[in-house]
Amino acid sequence: MGNSDSTTGPPSFEDPFVGDDVEQRIYGTMLQTRSPTTASVIAERxxxxxxxxxxxxxxxxxxxxxxxxxxxxxxYERNDAYFEWRRVNQLAATRSLDELRERIRVLTATIKTYEQTYDAVTPAEVDALAAAERDQERTVDDTYGDLADWQSAREERTRLERARQQRAGSEPESVSS
Known part of the structure; x- marks a missing residue:
């Protein structure tokens, strides 16, 4: 008997929800759906x-x-705002204020380095081709990688800041005597 018949290991890419019940298969399919889709199409999938x-x-x-x-x-389409809210709540529930603050500091330093490197406030302001031509040590792919990392750092910092504010609002204020 070949290894392909094994029930252990990850499901195939063709049918990743094969062992799940209908609710889980619909949920999983909606997570992968990027545009409004009819119930009939979801049912077929x-x-x-x-x-x-x-x-x-x-x-x-x-x-x-x-x-x-x-x-x-x-x-129907996936509500990205719901998943963003859920991620912020998860961060606020699982990270201490100190952990959140430290990660925000690290990301802020990373962002500042990108701002200085590319002389811009946001990655959207950077012309990747022109930036790569100015810096002969970096390829266009390196520049695009930096811009993607920079944007990810900005998004993560925003998410962590929301979690920090939520966490700070839920913790009692320390009283000094």
Whole structure:
């Protein structure tokens, strides 16, 4: 018997939700969906009845996990704001104020270095081709990598700052005598 018949290990890329129930398959499919999609298309992808898909998608819409767009037919898409909110809450719940502050300091230093390197406030202000031509030691790919890392650092710092504020607001103030 070949290794391909083994039930241990990760699922195939063709059907990553094969062992999950219908709810989990719909949820997983919505996580991967990047544009408004009908319940019928989702049902086809997860191999369930469209009525079942509509039921779960309606429930996910009520929870804020997906956004329902009215129309004929209605479409559903992943609500990125929900997942951002969830990530901030997770950070606030699992990291101490000191951990959050330290990571914000590190990211701020990283961002400042990119700002100085590229003489810009945001990565969007940088012409990657022109920057690579000015700095002969860096390739265009290096520059694009820097810009992506810089943008990621900015987004992570914003997320951590929101978590820090949330965490600070939930902790009692220390009283000095």
């Amino acid at each position: 997860v191999d369930c009845d469209p009525k079942t898909a509509r039921k779960y998608l309606g429930w996910f819409a009520d929870l804020g996990i997906v956004t329902k767009h009215d129309g004929r037919p209605a479409t």
